[in-house]
Amino acid sequence: MEQQQPEQLSFDFESVQPHIVRESRDQINLELGEFAGPLDLLLYLIKQEQANIFDIPIARITDEYLKYIRLMKSMDVSLAADFIVMAATLIEIKSKMLLPRDPVSDAEEEFEDPREELVNQLLEHEKFKRASEMLYERSTVEQATFSRGKIETDENNLEVSATVFDILKVFRKIMERHKEEVQMEIAREEMSLADMLKNIKARIFSGKAVNLLDIFKEMKSKNELVLAFIAVLEIVRTESVILVQEKVFGDIILRKI
Amino acid sequence: MELEIQEKQPRSIGELVAICEALIFVSDEPVSAKILAEVLQEEKEAIESAIEELQAEYEQRESGLRVREIGGGWQFSTRTEFHEEVRQFLKTRPSAKLSLASLETLAVVAYRQPVTVPEILEIRGVQSASSIKTLLDKRLIVAKGRKETVGRPMLYGTSKDFLIQFGLKDLSELPSIEDFEDLVN
Amino acid sequence: MELEIQEKQPRSIGELVAICEALIFVSDEPVSAKILAEVLQEEKEAIESAIEELQAEYEQRESGLRVREIGGGWQFSTRTEFHEEVRQFLKTRPSAKLSLASLETLAVVAYRQPVTVPEILEIRGVQSASSIKTLLDKRLIVAKGRKETVGRPMLYGTSKDFLIQFGLKDLSELPSIEDFEDLVN
Numbered sequence: 001m002e003q004q005q006p007e008q009l010s011f012d013f014e015s016v017q018p019h020i021v022r023e024s025r026d027q028i029n030l031e032l033g034e035f036a037g038p039l040d041l042l043l044y045l046i047k048q049e050q051a052n053i054f055d056i057p058i059a060r061i062t063d064e065y066l067k068y069i070r071l072m073k074s075m076d077v078s079l080a081a082d083f084i085v086m087a088a089t090l091i092e093i094k095s096k097m098l099l100p101r102d103p104v105s106d107a108e109e110e111f112e113d114p115r116e117e118l119v120n121q122l123l124e125h126e127k128f129k130r131a132s133e134m135l136y137e138r139s140t141v142e143q144a145t146f147s148r149g150k151i152e153t154d155e156n157n158l159e160v161s162a163t164v165f166d167i168l169k170v171f172r173k174i175m176e177r178h179k180e181e182v183q184m185e186i187a188r189e190e191m192s193l194a195d196m197l198k199n200i201k202a203r204i205f206s207g208k209a210v211n212l213l214d215i216f217k218e219m220k221s222k223n224e225l226v227l228a229f230i231a232v233l234e235i236v237r238t239e240s241v242i243l244v245q246e247k248v249f250g251d252i253i254l255r256k257i
Numbered sequence: 258m259e260l261e262i263q264e265k266q267p268r269s270i271g272e273l274v275a276i277c278e279a280l281i282f283v284s285d286e287p288v289s290a291k292i293l294a295e296v297l298q299e300e301k302e303a304i305e306s307a308i309e310e311l312q313a314e315y316e317q318r319e320s321g322l323r324v325r326e327i328g329g330g331w332q333f334s335t336r337t338e339f340h341e342e343v344r345q346f347l348k349t350r351p352s353a354k355l356s357l358a359s360l361e362t363l364a365v366v367a368y369r370q371p372v373t374v375p376e377i378l379e380i381r382g383v384q385s386a387s388s389i390k391t392l393l394d395k396r397l398i399v400a401k402g403r404k405e406t407v408g409r410p411m412l413y414g415t416s417k418d419f420l421i422q423f424g425l426k427d428l429s430e431l432p433s434i435e436d437f438e439d440l441v442n
Numbered sequence: 443m444e445l446e447i448q449e450k451q452p453r454s455i456g457e458l459v460a461i462c463e464a465l466i467f468v469s470d471e472p473v474s475a476k477i478l479a480e481v482l483q484e485e486k487e488a489i490e491s492a493i494e495e496l497q498a499e500y501e502q503r504e505s506g507l508r509v510r511e512i513g514g515g516w517q518f519s520t521r522t523e524f525h526e527e528v529r530q531f532l533k534t535r536p537s538a539k540l541s542l543a544s545l546e547t548l549a550v551v552a553y554r555q556p557v558t559v560p561e562i563l564e565i566r567g568v569q570s571a572s573s574i575k576t577l578l579d580k581r582l583i584v585a586k587g588r589k590e591t592v593g594r595p596m597l598y599g600t601s602k603d604f605l606i607q608f609g610l611k612d613l614s615e616l617p618s619i620e621d622f623e624d625l626v627n
Contacts, residue, residue: 036358037383082383123438124380130437132357132364135423142424144340146347148333149470151519153532154285162545163416164400164608165393168617170542171549175619178565271504279506279520280531296531318499319456321464335464346465346481374624390625402615409614411621 038086039125041068046122053122056115058097062090093118191224196231204241204254212243212252273299273307274314277331281308287330287421328420329427355391362388363397367419368434371401371412389413397422458484458492459499462516466493472515540576547573548582552604552616556586556597574598582607 035041045064051057069087096114113119203210212232219225232254235241240257268276276297281288290308294301308331312324322333335343355363362385365377377385392398393413401414420427453461461482466473475493479486493516497509507518520528540548547570550562562570577583586599600613610616 036356036361037381039382080383086382121382125382127434127437128361128364128368128380131368131434132360134432134437135360135364135367138423138425141337142422144337145334145424146340146343146464146468147335148282148518149468151283151517153283153528162540162548163393163396164610164617165622166545167549167552167608168619168622170546171553172619172622174546174550174566177567181567275504275506275521276524276527277506279524279528282507282518283520283528283532293531296534297527314503318503319460321460321462322467333467335468336460339461339464342461342482343464343468346478347468386625393625399609400615400617401609402611411617 036129037080038083039122040129041065041083042086042118043122043126043129053126054119056119058090058094058115062087062094065090089118191227193227193230193234196224196227197234200228200231200254201235201239204235204239204256207256209244210254212254215254268297268299270307270310273297273303274311277304277307278311281311281324281331282333284330284332286417287326287328287332289330292330326426327424328417355395356388358383358385359388359391363392363415363419366392366398366413367415367428367431370414371404372414373404373410373412375410453482453484455492455495458482458488459496462489462492463496466496466509466516467518469517472512472517474515477515540580541573543568543570544573544576546570548577548600548604551577551583551598552600552613555599555613556589557599558589558595558597560595562598 035044042061042065045061045068046053046056049057049060049064051061066087069083072083093114200210200215203215215228215232216225219228232243235254236243242255242257244253244255245251246253277293280293280296290301290304293299293308294304297304308324315323321336321339323336324331325334326332327334361381362377365380365385366372369376369380374386374389377389389398393400396416396418398413398419399416401412403409404412415428419425425431462478465478465481475486475489478484478493479489482489493509500508506521506524508521509516510519511517546566546568547562550565550570551557554561554565559571559574562574574583578585581601581603583598583604584601586597588594589597604610605612
């Protein structure tokens with residue numbers, strides 16, 4: 001969570017204004033950039049073709065659109081699924097346009113242009129595109145003004161003003177942290193009594209005397225400590241191993257007989 | 258709100274102007290006439306005319322600063338003419354890049370709020386989740402409850418920071434979306 | 443220091459005063475005449491007299507602010523006469539601001555309510571008593587009875603003020619982990 005000082009926005013417009021450069025009738029080239037979405041690309045193509053948005057030459061535009069998609073694919077640019085969906089929609093409209101009108105149907109019955117929905121969507125999109133241009137201009141103007149630097153009284157308040165999403169993000173982080181801790185604990189506790197027996201026995205039978213305190217010190221959790229304790233008792237009971245304490249209050253040594 | 262100011266001489270206009278100036282200055286975000294009126298136990302109208310006078314003073318003496326209404330309150334900011342010098346002085350300008358996609362999403366949220374992610378998808382024709390996340394991270398939009406429909410999706414709207422960063426007093430200052438329609442053809 | 447300002451008309455005194463005003467205003471720290479002179483490529487003496495003039499302007503019009511020299515640099519501050527009002531203002535301003543620790547505790551309470559202090563400790567892995575107090579003081583959380591377990595610890599949950607401050611109608615409007623995941627993917 002960053003501190004308040006309103007960030008100054010800047011926009012990456014140079015790189016996003018894409019350009020299709022026509023090389024020949026069948027070859028198009030793309031100058032780097034991305035379209036904000038399939039509608040954006042469509043609008044661009046319609047303008048390139050100088051077509052009327054209310055009477056889109058659907059076959060031609062579909063071809064152009066598909067060319068673009070292929071080009072992007074050949075350039076290994078990952079295409080948003082939405083671009084593919086739009087391609088499918090265009091092909092569908094195109095095929096509907098090719099269908100002869102049902103001669104039986106009443107001429108009075110309203111003929112539904114298969115392009116209508118798309119046109120409405122494009123018009124709506126165009127409005128918002130202009131609105132975002134307006135926002136861009138506003139923010140550019142706004143970037144010429146600066147607010148006051150920090151003053152002492154701000155410092156008293158080294159706090160963040162949080163939104164609901166900040167609460168969620170923080171909670172998510174805590175849960176992740178918590179999960180990690182629990183997993184670490186589980187990992188540690190995964191050592192079973194059998195493992196513990198094996199480990200301690202191996203050390204004793206390697207020949208050296210083993211200081212009991214050393215074994216206990218190595219244990220990383222209360223659980224392991226308990227396991228080690230039980231294991232030692234078990235070993236002393238079942239194996240030829242004795243516990244030796246050379247001095248009162250001295251260290252206890254495990255030794256094979 | 259606790260109000261501890263004791264009985265005092267009524268403040269003169271000049272004094273009120275000066276106090277408003279001080280409070281607008283110390284506030285770390287735009288402050289409304291209403292809040293100033295509450296804290297100072299003055300009539301909102303008195304505060305408003307004090308601010309007006311303050312504004313005029315800064316204009317008159319061609320100060321490097323101005324008093325402006327933004328994001329529902331009053332704030333000092335530098336005059337645009339001097340942006341080059343200010344930038345030069347601050348040297349590093351934190352820059353948060355907003356992509357064309359995010360900007361478009363922001364426009365949809367601004368004009369259709371409160372709005373859900375599926376509704377944005379419909380208008381933009383593109384999945385907009387990552388733009389939404391960017392805008393949330395930049396605090397330009399905020400969650401505004403849930404829509405009472407299948408799945409109760411989250412509703413989003415613009416924030417105060419949005420107003421501030423785009424230099425708007427309030428949302429009504431946005432031109433109507435229908436105005437853009439006229440330009441389409 | 444990069445100096446990119448191109449050959450320009452020399453600045454008038456008034457302009458220089460205004461620019462110094464703007465730069466002192468945006469600076470996070472007191473700023474010296476020397477630095478201003480460097481950035482603006484002006485003589486230090488010119489800057490010094492501009493600041494002097496600026497200072498006089500603020501004095502003359504009995505502004506709520508003053509330009510003062512501190513630690514070898516210039517800075518704006520509020521006039522001492524108004525410290526009472528400034529203090530009052532800073533104190534009474536409703537603030538949704540929280541330290542990160544309090545925010546974490548609030549998050550746990552919001553998503554796990556009703557919850558006890560030991561349970562919060564268990565989830566956060568950090569003692570949270572002082573955050574609990576802060577949140578109670580800010581009225582963002584409230585006690586919700588006791589848990590019928592050893593020691594009968596207090597249960598805490600979010601308050602009505604919490605809903606209001608975060609713009610929620612009810613708790614079901616809190617975004618869920620799934621809402622977030624939807625945005626991330």
